Amino acid sequence: MAFASRPTLVFVHCDTLHLPMHFEQGILHIGGLAVTALIEEHGSPLYVYDAAVIRRQAQNLLAAFSDLPFHPFYAVKANDNLEILKLIREHGFGCDVVSPGEIFLAMHAGFAGDSIWFTCSNVSDDDLLSLSDPKIVINVNGMSEIDRCIRLELPNPIALRVNPEVGAGHHRDVVTAGYGVKFGLDLAEIEDARGVAEAGGMRVVGLHAHIGSGVEDLDPLLNSARILLELSDAFHDLGWMNFGGGIAVPYKPGEREFPLREYGQRLGDIVGARLIERGMRAILEPGRYLVAPSGVLLTRVTSKRISAGHEWVGCDTGFNHLVRPSRYSSYHHIVNATRGVDADLRERFDASTGGYDELIVAGNLCESGDVFTRDQDGPRPRLIRPTRTGDILAFCDTGAYGFSMASHYNARLLPAEILVEEKTSRIIRRRQVYEDLLRGQTTGAGQEVVQR
Numbered sequence: 001m002a003f004a005s006r007p008t009l010v011f012v013h014c015d016t017l018h019l020p021m022h023f024e025q026g027i028l029h030i031g032g033l034a035v036t037a038l039i040e041e042h043g044s045p046l047y048v049y050d051a052a053v054i055r056r057q058a059q060n061l062l063a064a065f066s067d068l069p070f071h072p073f074y075a076v077k078a079n080d081n082l083e084i085l086k087l088i089r090e091h092g093f094g095c096d097v098v099s100p101g102e103i104f105l106a107m108h109a110g111f112a113g114d115s116i117w118f119t120c121s122n123v124s125d126d127d128l129l130s131l132s133d134p135k136i137v138i139n140v141n142g143m144s145e146i147d148r149c150i151r152l153e154l155p156n157p158i159a160l161r162v163n164p165e166v167g168a169g170h171h172r173d174v175v176t177a178g179y180g181v182k183f184g185l186d187l188a189e190i191e192d193a194r195g196v197a198e199a200g201g202m203r204v205v206g207l208h209a210h211i212g213s214g215v216e217d218l219d220p221l222l223n224s225a226r227i228l229l230e231l232s233d234a235f236h237d238l239g240w241m242n243f244g245g246g247i248a249v250p251y252k253p254g255e256r257e258f259p260l261r262e263y264g265q266r267l268g269d270i271v272g273a274r275l276i277e278r279g280m281r282a283i284l285e286p287g288r289y290l291v292a293p294s295g296v297l298l299t300r301v302t303s304k305r306i307s308a309g310h311e312w313v314g315c316d317t318g319f320n321h322l323v324r325p326s327r328y329s330s331y332h333h334i335v336n337a338t339r340g341v342d343a344d345l346r347e348r349f350d351a352s353t354g355g356y357d358e359l360i361v362a363g364n365l366c367e368s369g370d371v372f373t374r375d376q377d378g379p380r381p382r383l384i385r386p387t388r389t390g391d392i393l394a395f396c397d398t399g400a401y402g403f404s405m406a407s408h409y410n411a412r413l414l415p416a417e418i419l420v421e422e423k424t425s426r427i428i429r430r431r432q433v434y435e436d437l438l439r440g441q442t443t444g445a446g447q448e449v450v451q452r
Contacts, residue, residue: 021050021296021345021396028337028394031420035298035337035392042416043431044300044392045317047403049079051087051421053294054399058091061286064264068272069281073117075245076102078287078400079295083419083428085109088290096139096245096285100130107132117242117285119161119208120145121183128152139208139242141183146193150200159206159240160185160193164227184209190231204235206283210244213288218263221246222270229271232280241275242283243267249292251331251397253349258289288400295399297322297415298337301391302364310360310379313387318363318370320409322395322402326369329376334361336385337394344385346396356383361393365410403429411437 019032028035031050039046061072073094076085080102085095086109094115095106106116113133120127120141125148128138134155140146141161149158163184185193197204209224225243232238248258267282275282303314324330333346343353358381363370372395373382387393406414416431438450 023340023342023344026339026341028335028340028392030296031425032423033420033425035296035394038418038420038425039298039300039392041425042418042427044298045315045321045415046298047321047398047415047417047429048296048298048425049081049084049291049294049399049417049419049428050296051294051419054084054087054291055091057290057293058088058093060260061284061289062091064260065267065282065284067264067268069275071115071240071281071283073115073242073245073283073285074290075285075287076106077404079291079402079404080105081403081417081428082109084291085111087419094283096287100127103131103136117159117206117208117283119210125152128154131156137206137240139206140185140193142185143189143193143196146197146200146202149202150196157203157205158197159208159242160190160197160204161208161210162187162190162228162231164209164211164224187227187231191234194234203237206238206240206242207232207235208240208242208244208283210242210285211246213246214248215246216248216258218259218266221263222266225267225270229274232274232278238278238280240283241271241280242285243271245284245286245289247284247286247289249289249397249400250346251333253333253346260289290400292397292400295397295402297395297398297402299393299395301387301389301393304387304389310381311357312360312362313384313393314362314364315393316364317415318365318410318412319367320363320365320407320412321415322372322398323405323407324401325372325374326367327405329374332372332398333396334372334382334384335394335396336387337392339385339387339391351383355385357386358382359384359387365412408437413437 021030030048073096074088075096077098089110095111096117096119097103097106098119113135117137117139119139136156137159138156139159139161161184163186207228209228211220211224228241299315299317301313302316305312319326335344342348343350360379360381361372371379373380413432416427417429418425419428435450441449
């Protein structure tokens with residue numbers, strides 16, 4: 001069986017002069033740049049990513065699992081901007097993709113076919129036939145996908161996605177294993193899946209289990225790894241053991257960092273000897289961990305009002321740009337980026353210092369659910385420095401599942417994305433214009449309204 005050689009773990013230099021996010025004279029600075037200057041140059045709303053944070057997260061991951069025969073992968077769905085993909089590829093990562101479009105983007109960013117896993121989820125024949133490189137691993141989700149790979153005579157190697165009956169995650173809709181989920185072969189199906197694949201001439205090169213997103217505790221991850229290891233005994237040509245992603249990051253003040261080094265040590269204790277003995281490699285495929293802390297969504301305060309005894313602050317973005325609070329009741333720390341101090345930031349936040357208003361922050365969409373300060377029961381006030389119309393708010397830790405889940409709902413345009421590095425910024429996705437809403441739409445004569 002042929003598969004990619006073990007990659008060289010690349011440690012890219014991080015600027016020792018890099019400044020973490022901080023305030024100077026009341027103004028938030030990201031990568032050493034004032035957000036007021038960024039908004040003046042690039043407009044509002046605006047996604048800002050700090051390249052040094054992505055490098056730091058990548059190096060943390062590489063270091064934590066360096067004792068394993070390890071090939072790190074990146075879950076492209078977290079953030080699929082080409083420049084982000086290129087930055088992560090520089091560190092020796094492969095990538096986990098979930099659609100032909102993500103394959104297109106990954107290859108455009110320079111990822112080789114033998115460093116791409118296509119994880120299926122109710123894919124069509126057209127999806128499977130669109131694979132442009134026979135080295136891409138097809139990570140099948142069920143028996144019917146094995147049957148179709150055989151029927152279509154695909155030359156690609158396959159991996160089996162297993163439901164290890166262990167699930168975890170920050171919300172019930174991001175738990176991807178256990179009872180009542182749409183992902184993975186049940187344990188009782190694995191032997192049949194192996195037999196059908198081998199009888200059909202398919203090369204089973206890997207086993208995979210991903211139990212959820214935003215997993216905070218090690219036990220379910222390690223239990224899943226033990227199950228994969230036990231299953232691997234029945235497969236004689238495996239090259240990969242993919243233990244999934246889902247590593248949590250802190251979003252709220254006081255939340256702990258994920259115990260990454262402990263995870264690396266304990267996973268090594270469980271699987272390291274077997275991997276080395278059989279010449280296999282371990283894959284982890286985090287997305288959120290690599291990019292979430294790097295991102296900030298900046299937005300301008302447009303209005304203020306009092307309703308039902310609460311102070312509401314309106315801004316020029318909505319859940320079309322950041323859907324996680326509305327979709328999952330997710331918390332993103334919010335600071336007044338034009339009237340703040342370092343104690344306002346998530347890592348240092350202390351409500352006892354005082355000087356905060358209780359504010360509900362809402363977006364500009366025509367939807368009651370377009371509220372950023374909320375929980376599962378609806379809008380909730382948040383402690384934020386007093387605001388005025390025209391102030392800039394910063395929604396923190398939005399580098400993952402922010403822009404990648406954005407939409408044109410209410411015909412609102414998508415914001416620009418910029419990358420900050422060494423006290424400079426550059427556009428990595430331009431702000432849309434109204435003509436972009438017409439692209440692809442046709443007249444009655446079948447001609448496009450706006451030419452590409």
